[in-house]
Amino acid sequence: MKSLFSSLKVMSKVIYALMMREIITRYGRKNIGFLWIFAEPLILIIGVTIIWSYFRPMAAEGFPIQAFIFTGWVANKLWILTVGRTMAGINANLKLLYHRNIKPMDILLSRIFLEITAITGVFILLGFVFAMSHIIDIPYDFFYIVVGWYLMAWFAFGLAFLIASVNILTENLFQRIWSPLSLGLFIASGTFFLVEWLPVDVRPYFLLLPTIHNLEMIRYGFFGNVMHPYFDILYSVMCNIFIMFFGLLTFKLTERKILAE
Amino acid sequence: MEAQYKFIKFENVRMGFPVRGGINWVLKDINLHVNYGDKIGILGKNGSGKSTLIKIIGGVLKPTRGKITRTMKVSWPIAFQGGFQSSLTGFDNFRFICRIYDVPWKEKIEFVKEFSELGKYFYEPLKTYSSGMRARLAFALSLAVDFECYLIDEVTAVGDKRFHEKCRLELFEAKKNRSFFIVSHQAKQIEQFCNRFFVLFRGKLIEFSDFENAWKFYSSQ
Numbered sequence: 001m002k003s004l005f006s007s008l009k010v011m012s013k014v015i016y017a018l019m020m021r022e023i024i025t026r027y028g029r030k031n032i033g034f035l036w037i038f039a040e041p042l043i044l045i046i047g048v049t050i051i052w053s054y055f056r057p058m059a060a061e062g063f064p065i066q067a068f069i070f071t072g073w074v075a076n077k078l079w080i081l082t083v084g085r086t087m088a089g090i091n092a093n094l095k096l097l098y099h100r101n102i103k104p105m106d107i108l109l110s111r112i113f114l115e116i117t118a119i120t121g122v123f124i125l126l127g128f129v130f131a132m133s134h135i136i137d138i139p140y141d142f143f144y145i146v147v148g149w150y151l152m153a154w155f156a157f158g159l160a161f162l163i164a165s166v167n168i169l170t171e172n173l174f175q176r177i178w179s180p181l182s183l184g185l186f187i188a189s190g191t192f193f194l195v196e197w198l199p200v201d202v203r204p205y206f207l208l209l210p211t212i213h214n215l216e217m218i219r220y221g222f223f224g225n226v227m228h229p230y231f232d233i234l235y236s237v238m239c240n241i242f243i244m245f246f247g248l249l250t251f252k253l254t255e256r257k258i259l260a261e
Numbered sequence: 262m263e264a265q266y267k268f269i270k271f272e273n274v275r276m277g278f279p280v281r282g283g284i285n286w287v288l289k290d291i292n293l294h295v296n297y298g299d300k301i302g303i304l305g306k307n308g309s310g311k312s313t314l315i316k317i318i319g320g321v322l323k324p325t326r327g328k329i330t331r332t333m334k335v336s337w338p339i340a341f342q343g344g345f346q347s348s349l350t351g352f353d354n355f356r357f358i359c360r361i362y363d364v365p366w367k368e369k370i371e372f373v374k375e376f377s378e379l380g381k382y383f384y385e386p387l388k389t390y391s392s393g394m395r396a397r398l399a400f401a402l403s404l405a406v407d408f409e410c411y412l413i414d415e416v417t418a419v420g421d422k423r424f425h426e427k428c429r430l431e432l433f434e435a436k437k438n439r440s441f442f443i444v445s446h447q448a449k450q451i452e453q454f455c456n457r458f459f460v461l462f463r464g465k466l467i468e469f470s471d472f473e474n475a476w477k478f479y480s481s482q
Contacts, residue, residue, distance in 0.1 A: 010363075017360030024353055025346055095343030100320040100335065101361055256323060 014101050018093075018110035038122055041073050045135070067136040067222045072191035074123045075149065075215050079156035080182050082115040086160040087167050087175060090258065097258070104258045108251070112160050116153050123149070140224030147233065148217030154240045155210055161247030165254045190215045195230040203230065210239035267297035267333045267409060269318065269440075274327035276313055287313050288324070289464035297333060297409065300441040302455030302472075304448075304479045309461045311444040315414045318442055333440060336408040339432070340399045347387040351379055351398050354387065355405070362406045369405040376431070377401035378424075397424065404431050410440035415447075448476055 048069045089111040096102050130136040139145055167174040189211035195203055206212055213231040220229035271293040277284040287310040295301060305311040316322040319335055337344070345354055355373055359366035374383055377397045379390075387395060403411075411432070433454050445451055451458065451472070458475035460467050462482065469475035 013363060014361055017357055020360065021346060021349070021353070021357050025348055098319065098321055098337045098341055098344055099358075099361055100337070 010101055011103075011106060014103075014106045015110045015113070018096075018102070018106060019114050022089075022110065022114055038126060041070060041077075041122070041126060044073055045069050045130075062226070064137060064223055064226065066130065068194075068219065069192075070126065070130065070136060071219050071222055072215060074119065074126070075152055075218050076186050076189050076191050076211065078116065078119045078123075078149075078152050079159055079211065080186055081119060082112055082156040083160045083163045083182070084178070085115050086111040087164045087178070090164055090168065091172070094258070104255055105251075108161065108164060112157055115160075116156060120149070120153070136222070139222045141221050144217045144221030146221075148214045148221060148231075151217070151233070151236045151240060152211065152214040155214065155236075155243065158240055158244030158247045161251050162243060165247065165250035168254045168257055169250070185209070185211070188212075194219070194227055196228045207232075207235075210236045210243075267440075268330070269293070269295040269333060269335070269410065270328075270330040272328040272330075274317065274324045274329060276310070276317060276322065277325045284325075286464055288317070288466075291327070291466045293466060295410075295440060295442075297440055298438055299457055300455040301443065301457050301459065302451030302475075303442065303444045303459045303461055303466070304446065304451065304475060305444065305461035306446065306482065310464060311446075311461055312414060314461065314466075315412050315442065315444055319412050333409040334407075335410045336403065336406070336412050338412045338414045339403045340396060341403070341414075342395055342399045345387055345395065345399070350386055351377070351383045351390075354398070355402060358402050358406065364406055373398075373401045373405050376404065376427070400428055408439065410442065411436070413441065413443045413445075415445055448472075452476075 045066055048065065086108055090104065090107055093107045096107065097104065127136070131138055163174065163178060167178070188206065189209055190206070195206060195212065195216055198206060207230060213233075213236045216229045216231040217233070217236075219227060220231070271291050274288060274291040274293075275286060276288040277286045279285075291314075303311060303314065313322065315338055317324055317329070319337060320331070344358075346357075349357075355370070356366055358364075359369065377383070377394075377400070379394060379398060382390065382394060387398075390398070413432075441454065443451055443455060455472075458469045458472050460469065460475050460479045462478075467478070469478065
């Protein structure tokens, strides 16, 4: 038991060190690079609001379009960015494996934690600013937002392990497939639509994606009864368990293939 | 821990890499017991598997077969620069190493600054460094962490003669009761610092009783 405890201690120190290193590299000292993470959804929402004010009639009067775009964009970016940056992070940090305390697992975990924390921070901060400046309304029920966001972060965690491992197995080939694939999933996950807008007979196919359940939950938390949400918490949880299990399993199988250069 | 419990032990270690038409066995059935304080010198031609062996000792690579027991704190290859992040400053890289190895950085910063002779550049990004400056920082960081066994892959001449002498003092005088693995194709350093002599030949690690014999075998290949 003592050795388990001391390895956990080493591991948490290493993960902390890796996160600090990445934060300073990406955001630190003399550059404002990290502001882009705020700018992207901000510009999008401003643009969409302007266009919307010209072409109203698509939805019922009073539909919260800004909150709609904001939730869709940021919630789906949570898993896209986490997966993409975790995949890139392994290749960028291969040489660090010369330090014996650093395991491939630490590199993955540090990236995943950092990404999820950063995007959650953007979500909270931008949401707060938008609500304060009356761009979006005060959310209807925070419970659904927290649960939906949590499930989305969990999904991001499992998928990052799975995709990063598949990318190692295919020797970086999967990376190329991932960018068009993720764009397709980004759109199919309801970034620009609600499930209730879809024809009844195609809804079940879209609802196979756990991300769309999570997003419906988050949006319901924001809009309340303006929309009719379609989600199944149990389905989303089962999907997350399944993906996390396969992600960790594939990672275990590929771990030996991760070689220091 | 008592010195007699500190060792590195190789039991039938094999290392192979997949190549077209099978596996290329770089290391074949290596058995080795290294005690605390042993200074191992390994001679080997280019491509004989020296760097692979160093990586296995350091734990970067896992052997294909066999078992390694390691009860010493083993360093990364001395003066290795691969872990550097060039958009970070020397100070940031130093902090990173300290965090990983659980070294209180405030105790070591004076040493690293003084030893690396970087002056103001210590707080500038590594991409502004010359290759000599990078090498000096790498050497200083390797010495900032206290290991029980040091891995040295090709003692490369870092900087000028004076700096070279400083490295020799810090490594082989100040830490002379530690264990060392020196892997090289140059004779001089191994003869000077080691007390056990090996030649890596066709995947086998052969021990010789003294340097003369090892050198004779090595140069007759």
